[in-house]
Amino acid sequence: MKKxxxxxxxxxxxxxxxxxxxxxxxxGDENKININTQNKVLEYANKHNYKPNQLARGLSRGKxxxxxxIIPNISDTFYAKIAGSIEKRAKEFGYTVVxxxxxxxxxxxxxxxxxxxxxxxxxxxxxxxxxxxxxxxLLIKMNFPFILIDRHYPEIETxxxxxxxxxxxxxxxxxxxxxxxxxxxxISLKSDLEALKQRLLGYQEALxxxxxxxxxxxxxxxxxxxxEMKKAVSELIKFPNTVDAIVFSTHYLTALGVRELKNNNIxxxxxxxxxxxxxxxxxxxxxxxxxxxxxxxxxxxxxxxEILLKDIExxxxxxxxxxxxxxxxxxxxxxxxx
Amino acid sequence: MKKxxxxxxxxxxxxxxxxxxxxxxxxGDENKININTQNKVLEYANKHNYKPNQLARGLSRGKxxxxxxIIPNISDTFYAKIAGSIEKRAKEFGYTVVxxxxxxxxxxxxxxxxxxxxxxxxxxxxxxxxxxxxxxxLLIKMNFPFILIDRHYPEIETxxxxxxxxxxxxxxxxxxxxxxxxxxxxISLKSDLEALKQRLLGYQEALxxxxxxxxxxxxxxxxxxxxEMKKAVSELIKFPNTVDAIVFSTHYLTALGVRELKNNNIxxxxxxxxxxxxxxxxxxxxxxxxxxxxxxxxxxxxxxxEILLKDIExxxxxxxxxxxxxxxxxxxxxxxxx
DNA sequence: TTGAAAGCGATACCAT
DNA sequence: ATGGTATCGCTTTCAA
Numbered sequence: 001m002k003k004x005x006x007x008x009x010x011x012x013x014x015x016x017x018x019x020x021x022x023x024x025x026x027x028g029d030e031n032k033i034n035i036n037t038q039n040k041v042l043e044y045a046n047k048h049n050y051k052p053n054q055l056a057r058g059l060s061r062g063k064x065x066x067x068x069x070i071i072p073n074i075s076d077t078f079y080a081k082i083a084g085s086i087e088k089r090a091k092e093f094g095y096t097v098v099x100x101x102x103x104x105x106x107x108x109x110x111x112x113x114x115x116x117x118x119x120x121x122x123x124x125x126x127x128x129x130x131x132x133x134x135x136x137x138l139l140i141k142m143n144f145p146f147i148l149i150d151r152h153y154p155e156i157e158t159x160x161x162x163x164x165x166x167x168x169x170x171x172x173x174x175x176x177x178x179x180x181x182x183x184x185x186x187i188s189l190k191s192d193l194e195a196l197k198q199r200l201l202g203y204q205e206a207l208x209x210x211x212x213x214x215x216x217x218x219x220x221x222x223x224x225x226x227x228e229m230k231k232a233v234s235e236l237i238k239f240p241n242t243v244d245a246i247v248f249s250t251h252y253l254t255a256l257g258v259r260e261l262k263n264n265n266i267x268x269x270x271x272x273x274x275x276x277x278x279x280x281x282x283x284x285x286x287x288x289x290x291x292x293x294x295x296x297x298x299x300x301x302x303x304x305x306e307i308l309l310k311d312i313e314x315x316x317x318x319x320x321x322x323x324x325x326x327x328x329x330x331x332x333x334x335x336x337x338x
Numbered sequence: 339m340k341k342x343x344x345x346x347x348x349x350x351x352x353x354x355x356x357x358x359x360x361x362x363x364x365x366g367d368e369n370k371i372n373i374n375t376q377n378k379v380l381e382y383a384n385k386h387n388y389k390p391n392q393l394a395r396g397l398s399r400g401k402x403x404x405x406x407x408i409i410p411n412i413s414d415t416f417y418a419k420i421a422g423s424i425e426k427r428a429k430e431f432g433y434t435v436v437x438x439x440x441x442x443x444x445x446x447x448x449x450x451x452x453x454x455x456x457x458x459x460x461x462x463x464x465x466x467x468x469x470x471x472x473x474x475x476l477l478i479k480m481n482f483p484f485i486l487i488d489r490h491y492p493e494i495e496t497x498x499x500x501x502x503x504x505x506x507x508x509x510x511x512x513x514x515x516x517x518x519x520x521x522x523x524x525i526s527l528k529s530d531l532e533a534l535k536q537r538l539l540g541y542q543e544a545l546x547x548x549x550x551x552x553x554x555x556x557x558x559x560x561x562x563x564x565x566e567m568k569k570a571v572s573e574l575i576k577f578p579n580t581v582d583a584i585v586f587s588t589h590y591l592t593a594l595g596v597r598e599l600k601n602n603n604i605x606x607x608x609x610x611x612x613x614x615x616x617x618x619x620x621x622x623x624x625x626x627x628x629x630x631x632x633x634x635x636x637x638x639x640x641x642x643x644e645i646l647l648k649d650i651e652x653x654x655x656x657x658x659x660x661x662x663x664x665x666x667x668x669x670x671x672x673x674x675x676x
Numbered sequence: 677t678t679g680a681a682a683g684c685g686a687t688a689c690c691a692t
Numbered sequence: 693a694t695g696g697t698a699t700c701g702c703t704t705t706c707a708a
Contacts, residue, residue: 005685005686006685006686006687007685007686010695015694015695016694016695016696017685017686017687017695017696018687018688018689018694018695018696018697019693019694019695021686021687021688022687022688022694025687031693031694032693032694033693033694034693034694037693037694051452051455051456052456052685052686053397053456053458053684053685053686054453054456054457054686055393055396055397055402055457055458055684055685055686056397056684056685056686056687056700057685057686057687058393058686058700059391059393059394059397059684059685059686059687059699059700059701059702060685060686060687060688060699060700061686061687061688062700064393073422074412074418074421074422074425075418075419075421075422075423076418077415077418077619080412080413080414080415080418080421081413083412083413083418084411084412084413084439085413087412087437087438087439088439091438096436096438096453096457097436097437097438098434098435098436099436099437100425100429100434100435101425101426114389115392115434117389118389118390118391118392119392119434120391120392120393252619255619255620255623258623259622259623262623280618280619280620281415281590281593281618281619281620282593282618282619282620282621282623282624283620284597285593285596285597285600285620285624285625286620286623286624286625287623287624287625287626288625343702344701344702344703345701345702353679354678354679354680355679355701355702355703356678356679356680356681356703356704356705357677357678357679359702359703359704360678360703360704363703369677369678370677370678371677371678372677372678375677390701390702391700391701391702392702393700393701393702394684394700394701394702394703395701395702395703396684396702397684397685397686397700397701397702397703398683398684398701398702398703398704399684399702399703399704400684
């Protein structure tokens, strides 16, 4: 059973490619193709399991029913979950997802955007490095459908789906304050990512509103945070800083930090309470279970796909769809109780 | 700056598409294109940032430099890591990865394989549901390059990259035996997956070799394991079964099981020791840290890509490349000490 | 050295 | 109602 082409169906049925194409694309009635002819074609195609070459189809139609997803790293559980939810939602609409990781590298991201465009994806979902302003602006200029997720460019008007970074960290910090903690540390990354900036601001705002004058902020290098965590933690737990709580700005920082606290025999939460922005699957099993802000991954994916597909449908790139989602707050033992 | 096509370059430079195409594909010398002409073309293309339409290119060449990856679920950390390593390695060879999740559904998987073929991927990497024998056989018959990972079909001769499921669980069980445990339970899924069968066999073999007559096996339903875990654990810890150790066959079963053990106030490892096949990122932080068999995700991805690309290069589907990798064994407190 | 033209496999406009 | 044919953008054979 060799590969069957549209041409073959037409020949074998004594019809033209046009007719067959119409029928197979559900445009039979629209083009007044005889119902018998239609059935004949459908039956034949079905029986021989005909499947159109999507390359040819895409080239001809200028549409591929594919969306490109660019994320920093598919191995990160957060992005993996996002990818999963995007794929699921996209599939419901008959779209395929092509993904690529930028590894937080702006140059890579630029190449990926280009590559996706050359592969004629119909639209892009990007969790950007936030260092490619010109490429994003170019997409807008090209009127190419896309939407940013997780990270956005504050200076450019674009569609995006984010979480309320500021509000959720503020909420988490307030929670610690309400539990009587007064010397709260914040461990994050030295980064220009707006999301991380907002998390820091949320932390600071909570302190200010509660008249806490002293903050304990550690911002680690994005490439060197593994090594720097040791020092950061030890500085935060040593007199005169000795914090009584730490807010971590990402799940992997939390994991590293908790490891380090344990190495230092710090008791959680009695000596230092912990709150994590985002979580890992086993955070509820950790000793003690870690209070975490939970990202609404499914909602992020769903919203992104829905907005993007609407743009694709309208063959344009809108920039006025902005979604900011609330995070969940899973209170566990790591932040102690009153 | 509107979209630039090959035709435009040719026209603007007063050359033919052929010449330009040759040069841009690095076949200038081979086709004896004047070096000046070559430079002119290269320069022009570069300056105007020309990028070929990959759809047209693929259609014309019958090659897309794309590999399809079909996995059960991209949201699962294990597959996410695999995907990451495959993507990384593929990228090094100039290949893009298209991925799709089958959700452990044979019908979905069949559709995905079809869909990938229609999209003209050059080859497939599949972590199969192991319920699509006929589709796999079809690929072989089509001489289409592909390789199985993580799961394989024992009855079909194919390329694959697996881990030593039997040996690693045997090793882990022996470890528990060496620590004096004698009533060791095994919690897995009711499944036809060869990998899971092998893990069970490894467990049983360790018992047999050590003259342990009684095994405690719980196989939960693949769709209902969340609910069934409660019962399984309670049965294993109740007289007269009261096990002193449990081996879990997947990371998520471990997480669930440990939660359940904690709910029942079982002390780990003093009352029940734990070993997990595969791990979650925070297993080292759990109370107690969980001894785990570590899957060599990077090696799996690397091997799969390398073997596949060789087949793609040779335009054929080989079936004699079989790689079985050893798992790591990270001994932590959950299995106790001598 | 270079160019013309025939594909690749579909879609869709314009006839009939 | 159906068919002929140009077209999508590129590769590649063959001729010049």
